[in-house]
Amino acid sequence: MPHCWEIRGCDEEWMARCPHSLADDLCPSECFNADCFRPNHKVATDFELLLNPDRDYDAAVKECCHWCEFFLKHGPSMADKASRTGGIPDKGRQTTRFLI
Known part of the structure; x- marks a missing residue:
């Protein structure tokens, strides 16, 4: 399954601190794609x-x-x-x- 940043085109700054890039974790509430x-x-x-x-x-x-x-x-x-x-x-x- 593709990661959310691969589908949504997140910028590099967000990808570096997104919990998904480290582990299979929750979509964080501060991500604008998680609404x-x-x-x-x-x-x-x-x-x-x-x-x-x-x-x-x-x-x-x-x-x-x-x-x-x-x-x-x-x-x-x-x-x-x-x-x-x-x-x-x-x-x-x-x-x-x-x-x-």
Whole structure:
């Protein structure tokens, strides 16, 4: 699968500091290509929803999914994670999801 900067034509400065160029990581929220234009995307304001420990945040492709109301309500749960990932451990995204 091609990397986002290969498809979108990011400049060299951004490619040098993009997390994707170092590892298979989330699309960072500060990247202008990471905006979500789906009609169901809505920024969540409910703290209980934002802090839901049962949601599998590793399943998100972009950082902006972590505060998307649709993802927080309908995204995969931690209970489904083992069956979806085949027991492969996560990449440490859970611990850094609020460092925005």
